[in-house]
Amino acid sequence: xxxxxxxxxxxxxxxxxxxxxxxxxxxxxxxxxxxxxxxxxxxxxxxxxxxxxxxxxxxxxxxxxxxxxxxxxxxxxxxxx
Amino acid sequence: xxxxxxxxxxxxxxxxxxxxxxxxxxxxxxxxxxxxxxxxxxxxxxxxxxxxxxxxxxxxxxxxxxxxxxxxxxxxxxxxxxxxxxxxxxxxxxxxxxxxxxxxxxxxxxxxxxxxxxxxxxxxxxxxxxxxxxxxxxxxxxxxxxxxxxxxxxxxxxxxxxxxxxxxxxxxxxxxxxxxxxxxxxxxxxxxxxxxxxxxxxxxxxxxxxxxxxxxxxxxxxxxxxxxxxxxxxxxxxxxxxxxxxxxxxxxxxxxxxxxxxxxxxxxxxxxxxxxxxxxxxxxxxxxxxxxxxxxxxxxxxxxxxxxxxxxxxxxxxxxxxxxxxxxxxxxxxxxxxxxxxxxxxxxxxxxxxxxxxxxxxxxxxxxxxxxxxxxxxxxxxxxxxxxxxxxxxxxxxxxxxxxxxxxxxxxxxxxxxxxxxxxxxxxxxxxxxxxxxxxxxxxxxxxxxxxxxxxxxxxx
Numbered sequence: 329x330x331x332x333x334x335x336x337x338x339x340x341x342x343x344x345x346x347x348x349x350x351x352x353x354x355x356x357x358x359x360x361x362x363x364x365x366x367x368x369x370x371x372x373x374x375x376x377x378x379x380x381x382x383x384x385x386x387x388x389x390x391x392x393x394x395x396x397x398x399x400x401x402x403x404x405x406x407x408x409x
Numbered sequence: 410x411x412x413x414x415x416x417x418x419x420x421x422x423x424x425x426x427x428x429x430x431x432x433x434x435x436x437x438x439x440x441x442x443x444x445x446x447x448x449x450x451x452x453x454x455x456x457x458x459x460x461x462x463x464x465x466x467x468x469x470x471x472x473x474x475x476x477x478x479x480x481x482x483x484x485x486x487x488x489x490x491x492x493x494x495x496x497x498x499x500x501x502x503x504x505x506x507x508x509x510x511x512x513x514x515x516x517x518x519x520x521x522x523x524x525x526x527x528x529x530x531x532x533x534x535x536x537x538x539x540x541x542x543x544x545x546x547x548x549x550x551x552x553x554x555x556x557x558x559x560x561x562x563x564x565x566x567x568x569x570x571x572x573x574x575x576x577x578x579x580x581x582x583x584x585x586x587x588x589x590x591x592x593x594x595x596x597x598x599x600x601x602x603x604x605x606x607x608x609x610x611x612x613x614x615x616x617x618x619x620x621x622x623x624x625x626x627x628x629x630x631x632x633x634x635x636x637x638x639x640x641x642x643x644x645x646x647x648x649x650x651x652x653x654x655x656x657x658x659x660x661x662x663x664x665x666x667x668x669x670x671x672x673x674x675x676x677x678x679x680x681x682x683x684x685x686x687x688x689x690x691x692x693x694x695x696x697x698x699x700x701x702x703x704x705x706x707x708x709x710x711x712x713x714x715x716x717x718x719x720x721x722x723x724x725x726x727x728x729x730x731x732x733x734x735x736x737x738x739x740x741x742x743x744x745x746x747x748x749x750x751x752x753x754x755x756x757x758x759x760x761x762x763x764x765x766x767x768x769x770x771x772x773x774x775x776x777x778x779x780x781x782x783x784x785x786x787x788x789x790x791x792x793x794x795x796x797x798x799x800x801x802x803x804x805x806x807x808x809x810x811x812x813x814x815x816x817x818x819x820x821x822x823x824x825x826x827x828x829x830x831x832x833x834x835x836x837x838x839x840x841x842x843x844x845x846x847x848x849x850x851x852x853x854x855x856x857x858x859x860x861x862x863x864x865x866x867x868x869x870x
Binding site for chain 2: 367369
């Protein structure tokens with residue numbers, strides 16, 4: 329599974345678990361408008377660390393916090409390279 | 410019975426010569442034989458007035474030495490067998506020890522470096538001088554401090570026996586046992602009960618739980634104690650039927666409803682009691698109604714043990730509390746009014762107090778507090794869960810998220826697939842807990858680490 333599809337499925341899975349109404353995932357979707365709360369993001373980041381073996385939020389390099397879903401995916405894709 | 414100023418030797422003779430035995434894994438000793446034999450090879454008098462560190466692997470040797478030393482030594486330090494050698498010099502310094510009693514198996518004890526070191530054995534040899542009391546011996550127990558170095562807690566036989574009753578021992582005399590090591594507060598309580606009335610079967614850390622229960626069963630154990638983690642392990646072993654106790658006691662950790670129910674089902678004829686006790690606070694109370702938590706009515710109930718709740722934390726004042734911590738710069742053990750702050754948080758619901766975990770063990774999820782134990786209680790209520798450990802996982806979004814390691818019961822007909830149990834656990838948590846307390850990740854593990862003191866090993870906060 330690609331990084332993108334892993335992330336997409338985690339967004340969907342966590343939205344169901346947290347009973348959140350997830351907006352359709354497009355690259356320009358603002359994360360604040362995704363329907364997810366911070367706990368949902370916390371869970372997604374933790375699960376992605378398990379699934380992908382990386383936590384770009386915990387890197388030694390300066391982190392540019394993702395704003396859109398596209399930013400979020402790129403953060404992981406770039407970090408995974 | 411309470412010691413009332415007597416030495417342990419005098420106290421266990423208050424109703425005539427003791428008829429009980431101390432049963433170790435390798436051998437046993439009749440208590441009455443201590444009248445003409447000693448575990449210290451005739452060297453007890455050398456220890457009179459001394460401060461003695463007791464470093465023994467063997468619980469039988471240690472138990473015999475405790476009986477002999479009380480009333481003779483000025484102070485004795487009960488080192489649990491897993492005490493790290495690196496902490497021993499600090500313990501010796503803190504207690505101002507000038508002698509050691511060790512057994513042959515105590516690793517590294519030759520490096521204790523005290524001028525007087527005497528070997529204790531798990532068998533008696535004579536003759537012995539008539540036993541006489543010259544000292545009100547201080548008993549020093551070790552508890553884990555937050556830094557890893559043990560704290561030295563000062564008791565007397567009087568405070569240690571304050572929870573024992575003056576009632577005649579039940580007939581036939583009980584046979585006690587405990588999963589605890591007798592150098593720990595919970596185990597020492599059972600040791601003192603066992604030597605005063607009946608016999609005592611000692612545990613051995615190297616012994617499999619199934620073998621221990623078989624040995625206790627063969628000795629006819631009637632009264633047995635351990636932590637909830639000890640008991641979950643026993644329930645998991647599938648051989649609880651090797652003993653048929655009349656009295657089952659839990660202490661040292663939160664007894665949740667699942668473990669209480671599990672024990673009641675395993676031993677339908679027994680009293681299943683959970684006690685609140687700690688090295689510092691002593692034995693505060695025992696609950697026998699089969700329910701987790703304790704009735705609110707215990708607060709302000711009068712009697713010698715007083716309970717109060719201050720800032721959601723249980724405080725205790727009783728003759729059973731320890732006097733103080735020993736050592737340079739030691740903090741105060743009691744408040745100015747004599748109450749000991751247990752650090753155990755409680756919450757009232759419908760006339761009952763429930764334990765919510767340690768004040769320090771709180772997980773902070775985005776500013777919201779989670780007590781691991783309250784989540785574990787929900788998880789442990791699942792019929793296929795044996796035990797669980799809830800912990801914090803560092804998280805860049807909320808500081809931490811809650812995760813759970815879960816041990817399932819053994820495969821048996823009717824056990825659903827792990828994925829189904831996982832889903833049920835999540836649903837159960839979501840139904841009963843606010844979302845920040847629901848584990849973000851649940852992992853099935855074959856076992857959870859239980860410390861030598863019988864408690865779940867929790868990651869340091």
